[in-house]
Amino acid sequence: MNDFAIENDVFIAFETFGARTVPNIVTRLGVNSGQGALIYALDLACDLEELAGLDDVKLLARVKKSPRPIRRIKSNAAPILMSLDDAPDHVLGDVTRDGWLQRAEKMRQEPEFIQRLLRGAEAAESVYGTSKHVEEQIYEGFVGRQDERLMASFHTVAWEHRVEMIRQFQDVRLKRLAQRLVYFERPDLLTDADRDLMAAELRRRLVGEGHEAPLWLTVEKALAELDEALGKVGSDAPALAGYREHLAGLHAISDGL
Structure with a gap:
């Protein structure tokens, strides 16, 4: 996909918003310095002279403002792209094919402008902090090949062997998830100390102990919401009443753990 963007100085990148697909006539700027699969492309329909006249602070603000002049194209997300030559006339609008090419060529003559756009694009990226919860650590590094093979084997061997495999995982996230699976399915295979920790x-x-704002619905909050729902529909809702009894049981268990 990156080769396509290099070979086609101007191309069409389609974006989907719900049931609506929007074509953008763009030219490649470069790739994200930390994510080789993320390509930045400049929307040639924007006012290039306006962008070029902005200082770095104002340029960053403009890059973040919708409609964004810089399009993010993820090569590993199967983007829909089309060459300028294949684009139908209604996509080109009031500008000819040569006109779009000339806009891109004009920008190419300002390499410092391109670098400023790239810096602005990277600075506009959302930054997510690290989390202590394994469910939110999915983007904190890739799993190694050895761990990939272990994951495949983990789901095929007997539970007794899975306990042994927990120590073989190099990725701490996988260790935690594997131990969690064993705890829920065969807690008898874990040591007393590991069971107590789990x-x-x-x-x-x-x-929700130890969390100022738990990311999940705690039993207490679930009971409160359920009581509110029961107050609206009355006590003649056996399904809700049964679920409340289940939650109350979980609440009692959590108090006794």
Whole structure:
């Protein structure tokens, strides 16, 4: 995909918003310095002279403002692209093919402008902090090949062997997830110390202990929402009443863990 963007100085990048697909006539700027699969492309329909006249602070603000002049194209997300030659006339609008090429060529003559755009694009990227919760660590590094093979084997061997495999994972995230699976399916295979640690973590999850704003719905909050719902529909809702009994049981278990 990156080769396509290099070979085609101007091309069409389609973006989908719900059921609507929008064509953007763009030219490649470069790739994200930390993500080789993320390509930045300049929307040639924007006012290039306006962008060039902005200082770095104002340029960053403009890059973040919708409609964004710089399009993010992820080569590993199967983007829909089309060459300028194949684009139908209604996509080109009031500008001829040569006109779009001339706009791109004019920009190419300002390499410092391109670098400023790239810096602005990277500065506009959302920054996500690290999390102590394994569910939010999916983007904190790729899994190694050895761990990929272990993951495939983990789901095919007997539970007794899976316990042994926990220590073989190099990625801490996989160790935690594997241990969690064993705890819920075959807790008898874990040591007393490991079971106690997992039970304590489960209790903290259920009651939200140690978290100022839990990312999940705690039992207490679920009971409060359910009581509110029961207040609206009345006590003649056996399904809700049964679910409340289930939640109350979880609440009692969490208190006893």
